[in-house]
Amino acid sequence: MRVSHYFEFEDRITGGIAESVAHQRTMLDRVGVEYTTEPTLDADVLHCNLMGPRSVWYAKRARDRGVPVVAHTHVTAEDFGDSFRFTNALAVPLKPYLGRAYGLADALVCPSEYNRGVIADYTDAPTTVISNGVDREKLDGFESLEAEYRERYDLEPPTVFLVGHVIKRKGLETFVNLARELPETDFAWFGPLDLSLKGRETTRLIEESPENCTFTGYIDDVRGAFAAGDVFLFPTHEENEGIALLEAMTAGKAVVVRDIETFDWLEDGEDCLKVSATGTGGRMDADDEIAAFADALRRLRDPDLRERLGANASTRSEAFSLDAIAERYRSLYERLT
Template sequence: MKISHYFELEEHVTGGIRESVVHQRKMLDRLDVEYTTEPTLDADVFHCNLMGPRSVWYARRARSRGIPVVAHTHVTAEDFGDSFRFTNALARPLKPYLEWAYGLADALICPSEYNRRLIETYTDATTTVVSNGVDGEKLEGFEALEDEYRERYDLESPTVFLVGHVIKRKGLETFVELARRLPHLDFAWFGPLDLSLKGRETTRLIEESPDNCTFTGYVDDIRGAYAAGDIFCFPTHEENEGIALLEAMTAGKPILVRDIETFSWLDDGKDCLKVAASGSGVDAFADAIERLEDPDRRERLGSNAAERSEAFTLESVASQYQTLYDEVT
């Protein structure tokens, strides 16, 4: 079996989608599945990760030749808004386009149950939930970087942190306001800023953030973020899964999230703390962070989170790809 495992705009797209593709290819290597990263119809399955115009072109021709099409549903109109400049304006016309594009697939891969429920309002194509997974090897040895990264960004424990692109949808306003409410703690957001791509409101929030709120920009070794951070605070309003969250759990960090449907699989008080989704939730988030200043509570929640993350390792997820390819061919 040969897979055309195509990632349109691979040289330009970053963040969670890129990480997912990296994980997928590691899993295909683990399965010893033959694949090419080029779009081609000389394959048994055409698997695309981003339904851009070139992917759609190949998908339509693959179907006309009887080649099964598998597509990932990384992108939804719901999580496209409040990301980069102009994305809010594009979110509305994006949905009918995705309804049509995803409908070209014989099978859709959804990274979470929440994402699947959303996609089922787009198309009646067959859906399968397969986690993006977490690459534990990528994090190996992160503990050794603690002193270096705390010194580099002038951070003291316990540091409240987040990992990923700095975008409003991920709870930027809440994160900044929390830093303002809790001046005795350091807050650090590790990830690309790309201010030229941000809207005016996002730029203002970053530039007017308090002194105890650090935006590091691109980090050359992401292990340093998990070494320097103590409390993973993820006040996102919309998420398909959240690879950084899985990484933080694998690193044994206590997790604090907004109680949105995406995170319904997490147990509040056992492997995370949740804050009600209504409003900004700043007061409730602040209360939860103050509870997590207790090192024993951090240790307990972090240990439970690490144990829970074992179900998402690449080793655990890989076989689902083999099963799916076998089903569609």
Template sequence: MKISHYFELEDHVTGGISESVAHQRAMLDQLGLQYTTEPTLEADVFHCNLMGPRSVWYARRARSKGIPVVANTHVTAEDFGDSFRFTNALAKPLKPYLRWAYGLADALVCPSEYNQGLIEGYTDTPTTVISNGVDRGKLEGFDSLEAEYRDRYDLESPTVFLVGHVIKRKGLETFVELARRLPDMDFAWFGPLDLSLKGRETTQLIENAPENCTFTGFIDDIRGAYAAGDIFCFPTHEENEGIALLEAMAAGKPVLVRDIETFSWLEDGADCLKASGDGVAPFVDALERLRDPALRDRLGSNAADRSEAFSLEAVANQYQSLYTAVTP
């Protein structure tokens, strides 16, 4: 079996989608499946990760030749807004486009049950839930970097942290306000700023953040974030899954999330804390509880155990089964 595993705009798209594609290819390597990263119809399966115009063109050609098309549903109109400049304006027309584009596939891969529920409102194309997974090997040795990264960004324990692109949708306003409400705790957001791509409100939130709130920008070794951070705080308003969350769990960090449907699989008080209700107060209360090292250790240990089900080794066979199911 040969797979055309195509990621349109691969040189330009970063963040969770890029990480997911890297994980998929690592899993294909584990499975010993032959694949090319070029779009081609000389394959048994055409698998696309971003339904741009070139992917759509190949998908239509593939179907006309009887080659099954698999597509990942990384992008939804729901999570497109409050990301970068102009994304709010594009979110509304994006939905009918995605309905059409995803409808060209023979099978859709959804990273979570929440995402699957959204996509089933777009198209009747069959869906399968397969996690983006977590590359545990990428985190090996992270704890050895603690002193270096705490010193680099002047962080003291317990540091509240987040990893990923700094965008409003991921709870930027809440993160900054938490730092303002808890001035004796350090807050650090590790990830690209890309201020030229941000709207005015996002830029102002970053520039007017209190002194105990650090935005590191891109860092060369992401392990440093998990080394320097103590409490992974993820106040995102909309998420398809959250690879950084899985990484934090794999690193044994206690996690605090907004109580949204995406995270329904997490158990409040067992492998995370959830902030329910309006405003920033529930997050403040949870962080006050997480000052307790014993609670942090218990939640972090449980999170690490829970993350094992999302390892690339655990997820890989689901792709093998999907490819087998769609090929004649």
């Protein structure tokens, strides 16, 4: 079996999608599936990770030639907004475009059950859920970097942290306001910080953040983030899965998440703390939300609670290891051929 495992715009896109593609290719290597990263119809399966115009062109021709098409549903209109400059405007026409593009697939790979539910409004193409997974080996030895990264960014434990692109959708406003609410606690967001790509509101939040809130920008060794951080705060408003969350769990960090449908598989008080996004009457105002998140973070000043939640999270993350998931791709490809 030979797979055309194509990632359009591969040289321009970073973050979770790029990480997922890297994970997929590692898994294909481990189960012995031959693949090329070039788009070609000289393959048993065409697997497109981003349905840009070139991928759509190849998908249409693959169908004409009887080559099965697999498409990953990394991108939805729901999680495209509040990301970078102009993405809110683009999110409106994106949904019908993706509906047509995803409809070309013989099988769609969704990274979570939540994502599969969203995609049901786009197309009736068959779907299967396969997690993006977590590369546990990538984090090996992260503990040895603790002193270096705490000193580099002047962080005192217990540090509240987040990893990934700094974008509003991931809860930037909540993150900054919590730092303001808890001035005695260090907050650090590890991830690319290119203000030229940010909207006006995102730039303002970053520039006006309090002194105890650090935006590190890109770091060359992501293990340093998990070494310096103690509590992984993920107040994202919309997420397809969240690779950084899986990495934090693998590293044994206590995690605090917004209680949204994406995280239904997590158990509050066992492998995380959840903060409800709604209050009396079905909604929660900003002050109540910050108070609820702050209460969760104050609880996690208790090292015993952090240790218990982190240990449970690490155990839970084992089901998302690349070794645990890899066989699902070979099974999917074989089912289509």
